[in-house]
Amino acid sequence: MHYIRAVDGVVSRAAVASGAEGAAVVPVHDGLFDAGPPAHLLGSACDSCGLLSFPRVERCGYCGEVDSRPVNLPATGRLWAWTAVTTAPPGYRGAVPFGFGVVELDAGPRVVGRLTEPDPDRLRAHQPMETVVVTLHTGDDGQVVTTYAFAPTVPA
Amino acid sequence: MTTVEVAGVGLHPFGRFPGTSVSDMGVVAVSAALAEAGIGRGGFQAAYCGTAYGGVASGHRVLGKLGMTGMPIVDVEAGCASGAAALMLASSAIRAGQYDTVLVFGIEKMPKGMIRSSFFEPWQEEAGLAATPAYFALRAQRLMTTSGVTKDDLASVVVKNRRHGVHNPDAMFQTEVDASSVLTSRVVCEPLHLWMLCTPNEGAAAVLLTAGGPAPGRAAGRVRLAAAELRSHLAGPVLSESTPMSGTADDSVPPASTLAATAAYESAGVGPDDLDLVECQDTDAARELISYEELGLCPVGGSADLLRRGDTARGGRLPVNLSGGLLSKGEPLGASALGQVVELVRQLRGQAGDRQHPGARVALAHTVGRGANAGVSILTR
Ligand SMILES: [Zn+2]
Secondary structure (H helix, E strand, O other), X not given: OOEEOHHHOOHHHHHHHHOOXXXXXXXXXXXXXXXXXXXXXXXXXXXXXXXXXXXXXXXXXXXXXXXXXXXXXXXXEEEEEEEEEOOOOOOOOOOOOEEEEEEEEOOOOEEEEEEOOOOHHHOOOOOEEEEEEEEEEEOOXXXXXXXXXXXXXXXX | OOOEEEEEEEEEEEEOOOOOOHHHHHHHHHHHHHXXXXXXXOOOOEEEEEOOOOOXXXXXXXXXXXXOOOOOEEEXXXXXXXXXXXXXXXXXXXXXXXXXXXXXXXXXXXXXXXXXXXXXXXXHHHOOOOOHHHHHHHHHXXXXXXXXXXXXXXXXXXXXXXXXXXXXXXXXXXXXXOHHHHHHOXXXXXXXXXXXXXXXXXXXXXXXXXXXXXXXXXHHOOEEEEEEEXXXXXXXXXXOOOOOOEEOOOOOOOOHHHHHHHHHHHHHXXXXXXXXXXXXXXOEHHHHHHHHHHOOOOOOOOHHHHHHOOOOOOOOOOOEOOOOXXXXXXXXXXXXXXXXXXXXXXXXXXXXXXXXXXXOOEEEEEEEEOXXXXXXXXXXX
């Protein structure tokens, strides 16, 4: 699987600028992440209970209050749980296997996402991770679909 | 307060039955429960039907075939706990004095393969995040980290439950497996191998509940439904069965199964130490061990010890999943919780044949899944 680290800059927009004629790069869903640099997730912070949510919410799912404001979630964190998906799940058109896990971001929220490392043996607990933007697949119309993922910043 | 008793139980075996419709399986289970209770047409005032994939008016189709309609028939969906939800509603109605005899049944014919669920949003599917076994695997890996559970322990759960299942003529798999076969089966999502996961399948189960006192089915043995509780999740745990995309770093938030178990112990006036046997959610091998901890069968972190001591195997102090569990029976969502109740009622009556646990008096059934929904029922004799 092809992926680009956040330090490489704005993956999607660069690809649009230099990519194939007519090709466009679109996120799998709006409002989930920003390619940066550094790439990071878009979350919400609740002024009532102080907890962070991802994806972004208008009403806090922890306390039910409407005091949520948009925040950029920390770009880095530590690996909390991981595995690999070996069979394409329903509705998925990308490659397998791919890494899948939970990263505890530096401010505390634990986030589920793809991991750039598909081999579980090459990952370890508490490994430093960073948010990156990866290519999921290229559609029939040549459109490149991206999503967020987590990549080890140093090898296990 | 009114007590609730089980007047009759019935089952359609769990497996794959290409030639049998889901409602015909329901007819088999319901007819058996009614016959056992000696109750016919007009003998119950309401019916609750648990199903997740049965479609609109599933319960009506079953009772229509039996010529037993007219009373309220309510279909209930609560994921893997659908049958437990139906049981909770029926039991509550009797306790409240609304009815004195209620039919509860669960029916299911699960699609094959990795099941597409409307639970995930389209973008989650497209991003590969609707990978249900991967969430099981992450929970398994966390359990291994926090409780010292090993892959050998996971294989032991499968070996144990499949060994139990040999004695259950209603199970999908009635053959033993050895640990090395489990550990050499294909890796689905590390650390879970194929044989550590239960098979979604088909089946039906029915339970006839009556208000306490002399019941028509009493000759067959008197079993009381001492608690039937259902709970949903609290926000926080990132690996909750509600499958959120994020959670907090606070590990003190109780899971739905613990909420349901705590309520059930309180309703029944018993604690984990009073239990003689348990049927618990073993969607995968790790899930059974997680259930030990969430239900309070052992201290947090103590599931591997409980398993390794042999306490939860046949002949042990607290046998778990003597029916063979979902690992032997397979999992028809709407029927699985009531299938557990049928098993426990038979155990408490002393009618469990070759898998009978002698002298069982207090038993607990537990299901948990998508939603999150968790159901815990306690039966006593
Ligand atoms: Zn809040």
